Amino acid sequence: MKTLLWAERMKLRRSKIIWIALFSAVMVSVIVYMQGQFLFQGHRYVDEPGWFMTAAQSLGSIFVLPAIIALMGSYMICREEQGDTMKSLRLIPVKLSRLVGAKLVLAAFMSVLLYAFLFIITFSTEAALHFSLLKSAAVLNFLKIYLLQGICLFFAISPIIAIVAVLKKGYWISLIFAEVYSFAGLFVGMQNTARFIYPVTAAFCVSGYYESTLPQMITSILSLFICACLSLLILDRLNRKYNS
Amino acid sequence: MLNLIQTEFLKLRRKNFIFLMLISSLLMPLLAVFYFGAAKKADITPMQFYKWSAYSYTSWIILPVVLGILGTMLLYDENQNDMLKQLWIIPISKLGYFLSKFVIVFLYSVLFMMITAVCSILAGILPGTIPLTADSVSYLFLKCFEIGALAPFAMLPVLAVAASQKGYILPICVTLVYTFLGFILLMVNMYVHPLSGMTAIVINDMPDIVMKQPIDLKSAFLCIGIWSIASIICADVTLRKRQ
Numbered sequence: 001m002k003t004l005l006w007a008e009r010m011k012l013r014r015s016k017i018i019w020i021a022l023f024s025a026v027m028v029s030v031i032v033y034m035q036g037q038f039l040f041q042g043h044r045y046v047d048e049p050g051w052f053m054t055a056a057q058s059l060g061s062i063f064v065l066p067a068i069i070a071l072m073g074s075y076m077i078c079r080e081e082q083g084d085t086m087k088s089l090r091l092i093p094v095k096l097s098r099l100v101g102a103k104l105v106l107a108a109f110m111s112v113l114l115y116a117f118l119f120i121i122t123f124s125t126e127a128a129l130h131f132s133l134l135k136s137a138a139v140l141n142f143l144k145i146y147l148l149q150g151i152c153l154f155f156a157i158s159p160i161i162a163i164v165a166v167l168k169k170g171y172w173i174s175l176i177f178a179e180v181y182s183f184a185g186l187f188v189g190m191q192n193t194a195r196f197i198y199p200v201t202a203a204f205c206v207s208g209y210y211e212s213t214l215p216q217m218i219t220s221i222l223s224l225f226i227c228a229c230l231s232l233l234i235l236d237r238l239n240r241k242y243n244s
Numbered sequence: 245m246l247n248l249i250q251t252e253f254l255k256l257r258r259k260n261f262i263f264l265m266l267i268s269s270l271l272m273p274l275l276a277v278f279y280f281g282a283a284k285k286a287d288i289t290p291m292q293f294y295k296w297s298a299y300s301y302t303s304w305i306i307l308p309v310v311l312g313i314l315g316t317m318l319l320y321d322e323n324q325n326d327m328l329k330q331l332w333i334i335p336i337s338k339l340g341y342f343l344s345k346f347v348i349v350f351l352y353s354v355l356f357m358m359i360t361a362v363c364s365i366l367a368g369i370l371p372g373t374i375p376l377t378a379d380s381v382s383y384l385f386l387k388c389f390e391i392g393a394l395a396p397f398a399m400l401p402v403l404a405v406a407a408s409q410k411g412y413i414l415p416i417c418v419t420l421v422y423t424f425l426g427f428i429l430l431m432v433n434m435y436v437h438p439l440s441g442m443t444a445i446v447i448n449d450m451p452d453i454v455m456k457q458p459i460d461l462k463s464a465f466l467c468i469g470i471w472s473i474a475s476i477i478c479a480d481v482t483l484r485k486r487q
Contacts, residue, residue: 020417027421035428063424172261179309187275
């Protein structure tokens with residue numbers, strides 16, 4: 001597994017996808033900052049301490065970042081089929097489920113990295129705008145929210161990425177499905193009970209964006225756990241298919 | 245040109261996923277059913293219902309993302325299979341090639357919105373949420389056609405990016421960011437981004453929508469026009485360079 005992870009990391013270094021994903025995070029910050037210029041009761045949104053960090057995380061997590069994470073995961077899986085390198089890998093031999101597993105682990109890491117990068121941008125902007133008004137406890141809380149959101153959102157998206165491994169050229173499906181899946185979270189978030197069950201909004205609950213009681217938190221963790229189990233189940237099925 | 249469009253249609257027959265994407269047109273009508281069902285409001289007007297099911301998020305988010313993916317897909321498949329060289333040998337005009345893809349996106353967009361309109365009517369009438377009136381139905385179809393016809397022009401910049409790239413990663417990311425930008429700019433300035441401009445045109449004569457300032461249709465059309473012309477020129481130049 002360690003070797004597979006190393007190999008995947010080396011492959012990613014040659015790819016532009018990381019830079020494009022980081023560019024998306026930068027663009028999310030820029031767009032949300034533009035929205036912050038909107039006047040409400042004589043004040044700009046962005047002048048309120050913490051608004052920018054909250055808005056970038058929530059808007060990005062609904063509209064852009066889930067699809068980017070799904071794109072990264074599905075790209076890593078599909079490139080072996082596209083580049084016709086799967087045959088060579090199977091000759092080594094590499095176990096397919098392990099290979100896809102390594103890709104998923106790396107995608108999870110990339111998801112957290114993307115959120116960490118977004119945090120750095122938003123925190124730097126907040127610090128530049130009103131450093132004296134920022135409290136260290138609040139900043140640390142935001143850091144926790146961002147990092148947990150990164151990993152939880154990955155778990156929510158992971159079944160879609162795992163399905164790509166089965167469908168081979170299904171990265172288009174993964175994209176459209178990830179976008180619709182995360183977009184629907186916007187409306188599910190309005191429902192008090194459903195928001196703790198629906199995986200995308202459950203990620204918001206676990207990260208601490210939504211205030212929740214212990215049972216609600218457990219429900220959300222369970223929802224994400226089911227997503228992770230579903231991905232493993234799909235991978236296991238894939239492995240059996242190849243072995244047979 | 246007509247031959248190119250016909251060829252594009254023939255190629256579509258092999259792409260089942262394009263037809264699967266039409267399912268996403270059901271999303272907002274379905275959400276509207278749940279939303280108005282949960283709200284349990286009396287006297288819901290057809291306009292209120294259709295605003296939710298067809299005029300809002302479908303045109304702001306869903307349709308642009310679907311069209312961006314469709315455009316990328318149409319252009320990427322030929323790049324991936326190295327078919328462009330053969331097409332240039334025939335020879336095919338670069339602009340004609342790009343515009344034939346645009347025509348497909350245009351027709352798909354109109355079809356997508358017509359399906360949304362039909363689903364909106366069914367989603368409103370079948371549970372008994374709204375009454376069926378000729379005025380509201382004709383207005384819905386008219387507005388859906390308007391959205392379907394304008395959205396491909398607003399998405400031309402993404403199509404130009406897809407034409408300039410061999411891969412699909414960048415055009416897809418651009419689609420997401422571009423759509424998100426258009427959605428956010430609705431509240432800031434409606435005449436900078438083509439998608440916001442499109443919304444300005446669509447909501448111009450819509451009842452019960454109060455704007456801070458009156459909508460300037462000329463600026464909205466100008467915004468879409470400038471971006472469209474610039475995109476077509478860019479796509480033509482990049483396709484010529486790639487020769």
